[in-house]
Amino acid sequence: MQSLSxxxxxxxxxxxxxxxxxxxxxxxxxxxxGTSSLASITLLTLLTAACGGTITDGAVDTTSTxxxxxxxxSGGSGGQAISYATGGMPPAYTxxxxxxxxxxxAGGSTSHSTVLPPVCLGVPIATSSxxxxxxxxxxxxxxxxxxxxxYLMIDRSMSMTYTVQxxxxxxxxxxxxxxxxxxxxxxxxxKATRVGLGFxxxxxxxxxxxxxxxxxxxxxxxxxxxxATGGPLILKAVTDEYALLGGQTPTREALWGALQHxxxxxxxxxxxxxVVLVTDGYPTECGNPVYTPSDMSLVTxxxxxxxxxxxxxxxxxxxxxxxxxxxxxxxxxxDLNVLAQAGGTGAATIVDNAGAVDEFVTAMVNIxxxxxxxxxxxxxxxxGQVFDPNQVQLFYKPxxxxxxxxxxxxxxxxxxxxxxxxxxxxxxxxxTITLCPCTCANLGAGSIELEFGCPPFGIVT
Numbered sequence: 001m002q003s004l005s006x007x008x009x010x011x012x013x014x015x016x017x018x019x020x021x022x023x024x025x026x027x028x029x030x031x032x033x034g035t036s037s038l039a040s041i042t043l044l045t046l047l048t049a050a051c052g053g054t055i056t057d058g059a060v061d062t063t064s065t066x067x068x069x070x071x072x073x074s075g076g077s078g079g080q081a082i083s084y085a086t087g088g089m090p091p092a093y094t095x096x097x098x099x100x101x102x103x104x105x106a107g108g109s110t111s112h113s114t115v116l117p118p119v120c121l122g123v124p125i126a127t128s129s130x131x132x133x134x135x136x137x138x139x140x141x142x143x144x145x146x147x148x149x150x151y152l153m154i155d156r157s158m159s160m161t162y163t164v165q166x167x168x169x170x171x172x173x174x175x176x177x178x179x180x181x182x183x184x185x186x187x188x189x190x191k192a193t194r195v196g197l198g199f200x201x202x203x204x205x206x207x208x209x210x211x212x213x214x215x216x217x218x219x220x221x222x223x224x225x226x227x228a229t230g231g232p233l234i235l236k237a238v239t240d241e242y243a244l245l246g247g248q249t250p251t252r253e254a255l256w257g258a259l260q261h262x263x264x265x266x267x268x269x270x271x272x273x274x275v276v277l278v279t280d281g282y283p284t285e286c287g288n289p290v291y292t293p294s295d296m297s298l299v300t301x302x303x304x305x306x307x308x309x310x311x312x313x314x315x316x317x318x319x320x321x322x323x324x325x326x327x328x329x330x331x332x333x334x335d336l337n338v339l340a341q342a343g344g345t346g347a348a349t350i351v352d353n354a355g356a357v358d359e360f361v362t363a364m365v366n367i368x369x370x371x372x373x374x375x376x377x378x379x380x381x382x383x384g385q386v387f388d389p390n391q392v393q394l395f396y397k398p399x400x401x402x403x404x405x406x407x408x409x410x411x412x413x414x415x416x417x418x419x420x421x422x423x424x425x426x427x428x429x430x431x432t433i434t435l436c437p438c439t440c441a442n443l444g445a446g447s448i449e450l451e452f453g454c455p456p457f458g459i460v461t
Contacts, residue, residue, distance in 0.1 A: 119346050120420040120438035122396050122404030148368050149194045149224050149271050152179075153217060153258040154238075155279040156199040158246045162280075164330050166353045171280050171329045172245065174351065176238050178360030183231040185365060193368050194271070196224030197234045198261075200254030201285060204247025212250055212286035217257025224265055224273070248285035251277075252299045255324060256314050259306040262322045263315075275322060275343075276367065279336075280329040296335040303343035327351065327363055346441060374440035377432050381452055389430055393451040394422050396443065408456040409436055 160172045169177075182188060183195070202208070202216035210216045222233045258275045266273040287295040305312040309321035324343025328336050328350045336348035349366075351359035381387045394406045409421025420439030424430030433450075435443070 119441045122406045123419050124402045125405050147192045149273040151196045151262045151275050153198045153254050153277050156245050157249050159280055164356050174356045177357045181361045182364040183227050188368050194224050194226055196220045197222040201247045201250045212253050214253045214257035217254045218260040249281045250286040251283040253286050256302045259322050266320050276325045278327045280331050300339055300342045307344035374435045391453050393454045393456050395449040397447050
């Protein structure tokens with residue numbers, strides 16, 4: 001395949017190009033949630049596995065830091081600094097009841113939904129210490145990522161022309177160079193990833209009804225298709241859009257329309273489809289005249305309804321479930337992390353400073369590597385071994401990080417533990433294993449491994 005390389009310009013002159021090379025780092029964990037089609041499973045070689053082992057508890061940092069955030073004021077450049085006295089978390093997310101703020105549609109009132117679970121890690125396993133004499137024979141199976149369809153929804157507001165700190169790059173340069181490297185990545189091409197593209201706001205004119213209509217964003221600029229056919233079209237569209245940048249940030253309508261399109265697309269195509277929202281700002285349009293935390297709660301509700309596959313204010317269809325990945329360019333995470341979790345992907349990815357291009361590419365590649373399966377079929381035991389449902393262990397091994405054992409929760413009722421869990425569809429004659437929601441939300445690039453012939457640790461409290 002011919003390398004795709006547009007030549008961006010500013011005022012007719014080439015924009016400064018980054019000297020950064022595309023270095024793929026070890027993928028970091030990008031959480032995923034919800035259920036999907038049955039995973040394809042590749043049986044690995046017979047192995048000898050430890051039944052026991054030393055369990056080490058790991059602490060999870062749930063704190064947030066304070067700081068300033070910059071938003072786009074109406075009709076101008078620059079930004080307005082807002083500091084939250086709640087440790088960096090907007091007041092809308094600290095109300096009684098916890099969970100995600102949801103606008104009920106009745107007089108603008110807001111309630112807190114606990115439908116979405118937090119991301120929970122499995123039990124960290126210290127592989128350096130194994131109980132002597134507690135050995136058993138088993139075999140492993142590894143889940144393979146399924147081919148992915150991706151709908152990119154990209155912020156085209158004027159602030160995308162701002163310079164990224166500690167670089168000579170504009171934010172649009174980071175986006176353009178990152179997308180170019182991503183579409184040229186051999187691993188992405190080999191996985192047969194298909195990509196579509198849309199921009200928001202639609203016109204940059206706040207008086208244009210199309211600006212605040214989700215239908216504007218449900219119609220892609222470039223339809224989802226193979227990189228071989230769509231890659232050149234996407235790169236040309238990104239290059240051409242630079243001269244048109246302007247306006248504010250109708251995040252809710254953009255995400256709503258993108259999710260509508262992704263959902264309709266997945267219905268007609270038997271492949272997992274996700275939305276990737278790329279932005280450098282917070283909602284500044286199609287809501288209150290001045291940004292308030294409640295505006296973001298509406299965006300969060302959009303992501304939550306589509307991730308959970310439930311009919312609500314924004315999702316009129318229900319299933320299939322669609323995940324929302326969030327990439328922020330030169331912006332503090334704050335609400336973006338909450339939005340990503342509501343969309344079933346754990347946390348937003350923020351790219352900034354000298355490593356912004358590489359970070360953007362890595363985030364995009366990680367999405368294509370992500371294990372999106374949370375329900376999968378049990379493989380057939382090897383010759384001479386009898387399957388015993390009471391002798392099954394399940395592990396998650398991220399590409400980077402500590403191997404984790406997922407406890408046997410027994411059923412959906414047992415999914416409330418701090419380490420999540422899994423359960424059979426039928427405890428005596430199972431055909432599939434289902435991961436608990438918070439365990440599923442923790443999965444990223446890596447592998448799920450099954451080991452038979454070893455009793456699970458059971459529910460950990």
